[in-house]
Amino acid sequence: MIVIPAVDVREGRCVRLREGRADAETVFSEDPVAMATQWAAQGAPRLHVVDLDGAFGAPRQTALVAKIVAAVAPVRVEIGGGLRDIAAVESVLEAGAGWVVVGTRAALDERFLRDVCRRFPARVIIAVDARGARVAVKGWTEVADATVEDVARRARDAGAGALLYTDVSRDGTGLGPNVEDTAALARAVAMPVIASGGVARLDDLRRLAAVPGVAGCVVGQALYTGAIDLAHALSELAGA
Secondary structure, eight states: OEEEEEEEEETTEEEEESTTOTTSEEEEESOHHHHHHHHHHTTOSEEEEEEHHHHTSSOOOHHHHHHHHHHHTTSEEEEESSOOSHHHHHHHHHTTOSEEEEOHHHHHOHHHHHHHHHHSTTOEEEEEEEETTEEEETTTTEEEEEEHHHHHHHHHHHTOSEEEEEEGGGTTTOSOOOHHHHHHHHHHHOSOEEEESOOOSHHHHHHHHTSTTEEEEEEOHHHHHTSSOHHHHHHHHTTO
């Protein structure tokens, strides 16, 4: 299992949100490019970059995201946040992203889900952001009728490269990941799952690494506070 540092960008700064709430923001750096290069220098195999302005509306940080991609090469980057049409997806991939993370539109529009996965095979990660059994959309401000497993199965059938599963209630809280629901999802869809939300300590990563089908874990708050040392975690999890 790989550890994927999160670089969440809002208004040009590197931030973390608690439970995805725009009014619960902690600023960790005024220079997201510098933060990204720091994680790359420490051996990160991949980075997870989110345009939070895009998640809450329309993508506004595309130029900054492109700078991050260029700065950390050859480390590859998965990018999300407001990618709700083919043009937005193409723009991010043309900026050098290895993968795009698509959430809201994929959850709400099955035709779009099939189309984006067909056009960009193996490069689309579908975000299934959970509030209980249902999927949170539009920057986690609303809950869709679809369940997590509904969207996950559609993503699998459409040919998505992986799922990104986040328990929204735990994101940025340090309460620990929802290992049980992550494992249940991985069993249900039999495709690579990237876990996210609530990781606070190395033991959380060990527990996720033991789950069949969990290919990686996005970590934010715990890396920024120093609760988890990235180089040590990568060494501990090598081969997991």
